[in-house]
Amino acid sequence: MPQSNGQTSAPLVGLFTLAIFYTLYVVREFLLPVILALVLCFLLRPVVRLLRKAYIPHSVGALLVVVAMVATTLVGIGSLYKPATEWMGKAPQILRTFERKMVPVRKSLEDVKETAKELEKITTSEKRGVSKVQVQVQGTSLAEMVLSGTRTTMAAAAVMLILLYFLLAYGDIFIGKIVNLFSRPDTKQEILLVALKLEYQVSRYLFTVTVINAFLGVAIGVAMYLIGMPNPILWGVAAALANYIPYLGAIVGAAIVGVVAFLSFDSLPHALLAPLSYMTLTVIEGQFITPTILGLRFSLNPVVFYVWLIFWGWMWGVVGAILAVPLLTIFKIFCDHVPFLSPVGAFLEK
Numbered sequence: 001m002p003q004s005n006g007q008t009s010a011p012l013v014g015l016f017t018l019a020i021f022y023t024l025y026v027v028r029e030f031l032l033p034v035i036l037a038l039v040l041c042f043l044l045r046p047v048v049r050l051l052r053k054a055y056i057p058h059s060v061g062a063l064l065v066v067v068a069m070v071a072t073t074l075v076g077i078g079s080l081y082k083p084a085t086e087w088m089g090k091a092p093q094i095l096r097t098f099e100r101k102m103v104p105v106r107k108s109l110e111d112v113k114e115t116a117k118e119l120e121k122i123t124t125s126e127k128r129g130v131s132k133v134q135v136q137v138q139g140t141s142l143a144e145m146v147l148s149g150t151r152t153t154m155a156a157a158a159v160m161l162i163l164l165y166f167l168l169a170y171g172d173i174f175i176g177k178i179v180n181l182f183s184r185p186d187t188k189q190e191i192l193l194v195a196l197k198l199e200y201q202v203s204r205y206l207f208t209v210t211v212i213n214a215f216l217g218v219a220i221g222v223a224m225y226l227i228g229m230p231n232p233i234l235w236g237v238a239a240a241l242a243n244y245i246p247y248l249g250a251i252v253g254a255a256i257v258g259v260v261a262f263l264s265f266d267s268l269p270h271a272l273l274a275p276l277s278y279m280t281l282t283v284i285e286g287q288f289i290t291p292t293i294l295g296l297r298f299s300l301n302p303v304v305f306y307v308w309l310i311f312w313g314w315m316w317g318v319v320g321a322i323l324a325v326p327l328l329t330i331f332k333i334f335c336d337h338v339p340f341l342s343p344v345g346a347f348l349e350k
Contacts, residue, residue: 021315028316029152033160036319039326040160041167042199043206044069048168062168066161080234194337201333206326208293213240216285223277229257230264235278243282245321248309250282300328301350 024031044065051061167174175195179188221236229235235257242249258275265271308328313321328348335345 025315028320029156032316032319032323033156034163035323035327037160037163037167039206039323040069040164041171042202042326042330043210044164044168045171045199046203046207058172059169062165065168066165070161076237080237194334197337198330198333202326202330205294205329209244209290209325212285212290212293213243216240216243216281219281220278223281224257224274227261227270227273227277228265229261229274235260239278239282243285244325245309245318246286246325247306248313248321250279250286254278254282300332301348304328304348 047065048061052058179192182188217236217240220239221232224232224235239253242253254275257278261271261274309321309324312324332345332348335341
């Protein structure tokens with residue numbers, strides 16, 4: 001008896017979905033610069049249009065915005081380079097301090113170590129007489145890996161910046177050409193309306209989140225300074241960047257700050273002030289400030305949101321986790337403005 005259309009289409013839909021995921025994973029080196037450029041375009045497009053009101057052409061305004069973004073990034077990296085290298089230079093001293101403070105824990109683990117030695121003796125005696133074969137594995141040196149990673153990152157950054165410029169300078173022309181592909185006037189108007197709403201709301205969301213993260217970074221930097229943490233500017237900038245990854249960013253940031261505070265302060269209550277202050281500020285931001293400013297229209301289903309975050313983190317690493325929230329927001333807004341996708345948009349809501 002032949003299968004029905006629904007029974008036949010279900011496996012095909014599953015295979016098609018798996019093929020899409022596999023393609024996204026394989027071509028991630030190509031897609032990441034493109035998606036980063038699109039997200040930054042949504043964020044920076046209002047600035048270009050503001051410059052256009054000051055009678056600065058789109059092409060010149062886009063160039064100014066890209067140059068300003070690159071200059072700001074380089075200044076930020078330069079300001080963080082010194083404290084970061086200082087921490088790397090203090091690595092041996094930090095390890096000795098950590099070892100000294102972990103003496104009580106190490107004493108409790110001595111029995112486990114002795115047991116491991118006994119097991120090693122038993123294993124060695126059982127393997128006596130067995131010839132040992134040495135296998136030499138030739139791998140890529142650390143220097144080669146670093147240089148290769150740097151070249152790849154620089155190439156991706158160059159592609160992203162060039163694409164970002166063209167999107168900022170000629171994005172309106174590109175949207176107009178897409179609209180012109182359709183013949184019906186009502187269809188053209190609907191597509192243009194959806195595109196403009198999508199751009200406006202995503203730009204508003206990304207810009208608002210960026211401003212909130214910047215203020216959060218300043219607050220955490222000031223808190224770390226008052227507590228006496230070394231390099232408070234470094235922790236403020238790291239907190240602002242980590243907050244683009246909701247939940248996980250705050251947890252990881254608080255954990256790192258807690259370890260540094262544990263190594264920096266002799267008093268345990270003093271050391272606990274740093275992670276507690278970090279978590280308090282991020283909880284206030286995440287539970288009160290951001291929902292109040294953005295409103296309920298951007299509230300997302302926490303289960304879907306968390307699964308989405310884990311998926312993109314697994315798919316594209318740290319960059320994927322950072323892009324997960326903007327991608328989900330864009331998808332949610334798109335579903336809200338496309339009639340046949342409105343049930344999906346409703347499912348994504350809290």
